[in-house]
Amino acid sequence: MNEKSDRARLRDGTPLEDLVRIDDGLIAARVFTDPEIYELELERIFLRNWVAVAHETEIPNPGDYVTRWIGEDPVIVVRDKDGEVHILLNSCSHRGVEVCRASRGNVSQLVCPYHGFRYKLDGELASIPSHKEAYDGRLDKTKFHLHRARVGTYGGLIFGTWDAQAPPLEEYLGDMRWYLDLLLNRTEGGVEVVGSPHRWVVEANWKTGVDNFIGDGLHTFMAHRFAVELGVLPEDPLIGWFGYHISVGNGHGLAMVGAPERIPLPPYLGLPQELWPHFERSLTPEQRQVFEKTGTIHGSVFPNLSLLNTTTISTEEGVPRVPFLTLRVWIPRGPHRMEILSWFLVEKEGPDWYKDASRKNYERTFGMTGTFEEDDTDVWISLTRANKGAYARRHQVFNYEMGLHREPRPKAEWPGPGAAYYGDYCEANQRCFFQRWLQCMTEV
C-alpha cells in the first residue's frame, strides 16, 4: 500500500474518497460525526490552512492582546511595541503552562506563572529567573521562544497558520478577496469590531455552521419560517432563491442574494446613503454593480470562518430594518461540539444612528440570543445528535445534489470571479468546501 492510500483510509479501511463523492453530490453523515475523522481534521485541516483569529481593531494599541484558537490550540494574538501583530502558542517553552490567562487586555511582557519565564511580545524568551545558577548560564535562550504561527491580514482580519509551506494569505484567499472587499474594504477606513465577540458552545460539529453559511439559501423558508409567520418575510417558498451562488474555489464560497422583481430592494443592502460615496471610491465599478443589487451576503472562507451581511427583519414594530455585518469562526471543540465566536463589525465612517441600530439588529437576530441564530443552531445540534450511531455512520449519506447540473453564468452577466450560479438554492459551494476538505484530508 502506498503512502497516499494509507493516509486516505480510516482505521476500518474506508477510503475517505468514498465518504465525499463530489461528482455525485453525496457526503456521508460520518464526515460530521466520526471522532476519528475529527482527530484527523485537527491535523490535516487546522494545522495546514490559514485560520481567522481576530480583527486588527480588537488590538489597536501596542501591548493589546486577545486569546483565541487555531483548531484546539490556544493562541495569543498580540501587537508588539512596534505595532507588529504576532500569533503565539499560549504554552510556555519550559513546562507548557499558559503565559496569558485572560481573554483580552494589555501587557508589556508575557510571564509564565509557574517558574517566571518571561517573553517579549514577539515570543522571544527575554529572561529566566536565576538563569545563571539554574542553568549555569548556559541555556540558549534563542532556542526557547514561544511557538509562532505565521501571520497574515486582509481587510483588518488576522489569520494564522502553523504551516511553513502554506501559500501566502493573499494567494490562499485568492479570488475570495474580491468579495471580502465588498464587506471589509468598502469604505476607506474599513470596518471595526464593536466590543468583544459573542462566545457560546453548541453541541454540533463545527462544519455544520460552515455548510450553512457558505451556501444554504433553501433553509431560509423553513428554518426561519417564524419570520414568514410574523409577516416580515414574504410567504413565498422561493424567498431565498433570487441571487447568485458563487463557488470561488479553494473551499471558499458565498452568495449574494437579492429579491424577486416585484419586491423593490434598497441599493447596497440598505446601507445608509452617507456611505455610498465611500463605495464609489473604494470599490471597482464591477464590484459596485453586483453589490448594489444585493440584499444579503452570506459565505465562508475555508476552513471555519463565515460571514453574513444582511438586514433580516425589523426587531421593533415600526422601526425600519438596518443591515448588520457579522463574521464568526466555528471553533472545533470535539467531534460533536463547537464554540461559536461571533463578531459584530461596522464601517468606521458609519453615522452613529446606523451603528446603533445595526448593532441591535445583529444582537437580536444573529447574536447568541438571536432569533435567527437559534433556529440554525437548533437544527445543527439535531443533525449532529441524529447521526452519531453506528448505523447512521455506516449508511446515512447526505444529499448535496442541488444545482449539480446547473451551469455557471457568463462573465457578461456576472463580472465577479468564481463560478457564479443563478439561484441560491444550490449546493455548489458546499461541494466546493468538501472538495477542498477532501484534498486536505487525503494529500500527503
Next chain:
Amino acid sequence: MASAFLPPADPLYQQVIVFLYEEARLLDNWRLEEWLTLLADDIVYLMPVRITREKNRGSEFDEDLYHFEENLASLKTRIRRWETQFAWGENPPPRTRRFLSSILVERGDGEDELKVTSSLLLIRNRGDAPEVSFLSAERQDVIRQTPDGLRLARRVILPDQSVLGLESLFIL
C-alpha cells in the same frame, strides 16, 4: 454599619419578593403575555457580554456589545416569534426553572423606584436529554411602584460565564 437594604420584615421587601417569584413562575410556565404586563412601558433590558480580564484591569463587562439590548417593542417581537409554531429552539419547549436568592432591596433614585439585586440560577433542559444546561447571573433590577402594582423598569443581567454554555437563551 447601617444597612441601606430593607429588612425582610418590611412589607415592601415582601412585595418585591413575591413580584420576582411570580415573574419567574410566569417565565418558567411560558405565560409570556402575562409576563409582559409586569414590565414598565419604558423598560430597559440588558445583558452585557462578559470577558475574562486579569485582576484590577477594569470591568469584565463589555459596554459595547450585549447579549440582550432590548426594549418593550423588541421583547414583544421575541414573544411574537415564540408564539409561532416555527421557533425551532423553543419547539418542543425547553423546560426552565429559575431559582432566585440573595434578594436585596433598597430605595432607588426615583421616589417610586426600588433597586433590587438578586442571584439567578436558570436550569434548562430540552428534549429527552438527561443533561441540563444552566446559566447563573446577578440581576440588577429597578422595580417601580405604580398604582397598578410593581413594574419592572430596568434589568441588567450579569452572567457568570464569558463563554455561555447554553445553545440559546430566550428571556431571563
